[in-house]
Amino acid sequence: MTEKSRWLYETAQRVIPGGVNSPVRAFKSVGGSPRFIQSAFGAYLIDADGNRLIDYIGSWGPMILGHQHSHVLASIQSALTEGVSFGAPNAREVELAMMVTKLTGMEKVRFVSSGTEATMSALRLARAVTGRDYILKFRGNYHGHADGLLVEAGSGLMTNEQKLQARSAPSSAGVPQAYAGLTLVADYNDPEGLAQLLRDRGNTLAAIIFEPVVGNAGVLIPTAEFIDVLHSAKEQGILLIADEVMTGFRLSPGGATERLGLKPDIITWGKIIGGGLPVGAYGASAEIMDFVSPMGPVYQAGTLSGNPLAMAAGIGTLQTLRDNPEIYEKIEDYTERLEQGLLLAAAQAGISVCVNRIGSMLTMFFTEGPVQTYQDAVRSDTRLFAQWFHEMLNRGVYWAPSQFESIFVSAAHNERTLEHTLQAAASAFLTIKSQSQG
Template sequence: MGENARVPDDISPLSAAASEALFARAKTVTPGGVNSPVRAFNAVGGTPRFIREAKGAWLTDVDGNDYVDLICSWGPMLLGHAHPEVQAAVLEAVTRGTSFGTPTTPEVELAEEIVSRAPVEKVRFVSSGTEATMSAIRLARGFTGRDVILKFAGNYHGHVDSLLASAGSGLVTHAIPGTPGVPESSTELTVVLPYNDRAAVTAAFESYRDRVACLITEASPGNMGIVPPEPGFNEFLATTCRDNGALFISDEVMTGFRAGKQGQWGLDGKSEGWAPDLVTFGKVMGGGFPAAAFGGRADVMGSLSPDGPVYQAGTLSGNPVATTAGLTTLRLATDEVYDHISQAAETVKAAIVETFTKAGLPHVVQATGTMFSVFFAEGPVRNFEEAKTTDEAAYKAFFHAMLDQGVYLPPSAYEAWFLSSAHDERAVSQITEALPYAAEAAAKELS
């Protein structure tokens, strides 16, 4: 249990002895004992669980505890863990070899599948979402011949130096480094704006005029909790960029093929008739493997090497095993899959609202497509400043109370919750039945 986290008297913490031992070993050879910071449980306290295996909607840790999984590898496991058809395709691919450094059939087929679903004409594969956004920005600068980047506070686009930036002292000023190790020179051409603020976007374009190469935004932010774009906001961004000769980059690393069959664009762009100039993808399109991509208009993508002068390369880009996993996942991601996940998510969201209301907990549940998150705050939450009003201590108590009842939530108050097509009645029931105890723990923290 994390410090100060409390649960009702009849719920006992699950054993974490084996995880504690592994965590101690890991900290001697790995910074913080983890390979991505949120895994360390720093935001919620306690011992991170080391997972031994996963199947369907369930995780099993090294102590033998089972948990309903509500992070799904932070989104990719749309079909649940160890899906038999994905596993079979991957195993067959591995028998042919794991990496060739040459073009392969699966990468062509996966690119065709992405182009058929998303508002892009051509796609280039990379190995991570960070690499995708970094490459998209370089391409935008090369294509436009401009240098300034616009982004929004609370939107995360990977650990690219120029995007690890905090807002400057004024509404429209160059950003400052958001972490040690990022020099001012890396962020001096980045402008950070408040999200969902049209006036700030207009002011930025007026200030920098013909210097803005691109505006990048999460299609629907999920890294400060789910904070959906207000109606028409993404269309406004696309139109404003076009009118000012800049490129609009929609970051769908998280939402792509997860929020819906066509990502966030399918929810708020397709019907309105607008499209981004560039889109970044990751997570679901890799089927659980380290794969990502960026794509867009054919004329913009034509500026990439070897066709054009903007250089980008990667030894493992388009890896045949990863693209096979992604292709199989997308082919299995039917309308029925999304309907199932949406229905399960609606059940969980309704149970949260009912339970929190009875417990007198301040809360707002926000969603986009199949993704949602819970803020321990009065809503709605429209930007990063409002997201930060969530009560982190209450979430910490809530997290551990759920964990001790076999429900694995994101170990941070500012992350999205994910379900899969494998979340059946049993899994959903375990979540909803755990809520009253966890709500009581959170209410005690607030009292």
């Protein structure tokens, strides 16, 4: 750990719980202490001591264009000259809403300030529309930290626990068991289990909320059979909520919904939709969205919802993606070559890994494949991953500091970053192999 980052971390722990404002940043699953970041540009982070690191986190997904993209910065700067928050309607939220509805096929959208707000609001809406109380989520899917969704959640919670809990057991202290009991849990990519649950409890469910592509148990890609059973739930009046906070506008202009041919009733978004600024949104048909206040009885509000800076960043990002559709092909090609290079380097070092990739999202699991389910993912050797992570960091590559996270490729990654990454990976694999034999 660098000198200034060490001082910052020690100081932060005195005034911030754990020294961080989001748990996975604390490096608990990989050991050591986190780097504090001073600045970022393109595909690089600069830490507090001036070290340059290739960034594969991208602020956990939003920076699909890379850091400090000129068009996004210009859009934010234009908004900044007019004021940062009004607490009243503004033209930019209308412009962004029109872009989102056109790209996704949803008829109306409501902006909020985080992905957690979006999923929480979508569930309240689904319960109001259906008149039912129960919801269903999937083990290892993470939908933000609202109480009813912290049940067998993913990413940092998996890292800390690494165990399967009883169904409907809260994943966090402070969540009432009675509330968690309204959340049923099924296994992702288990079509038979889901079909049985729908037969048993389908008429009690308001909604099924799911990550179309899981990114918080590592990347898990849905099978066609699983998607078919998901869609069959609609026959029982159950609303499907696709949580596209991570995948929205990343896997295609219309997100995972477009790429996988999904038919959700409600979609939630975050990350890319705000270009790196705090934002979230949920959308559906006009019939469903008109249940939301002030049109309908579902109350939801937010002082900074639709604030002009976040709207401007989102507009700048989506405009750039719209006007440069080749970006999707570029980042997918890069990620595919990254996948093949990692597999080759691991094989040459004699280390078993499985790489799951879709579009510009990728997870390398330290286990033999295939990895399709939560249970498959938790078999990963997290100790070996932690060693590899630190070897990569020492070689100037900032990978996600958890085995159970996706990494994200941006349009700013190029041949130079790919070559550096694969050389670092090959060296890191050989080092940890040598350490394990020693």
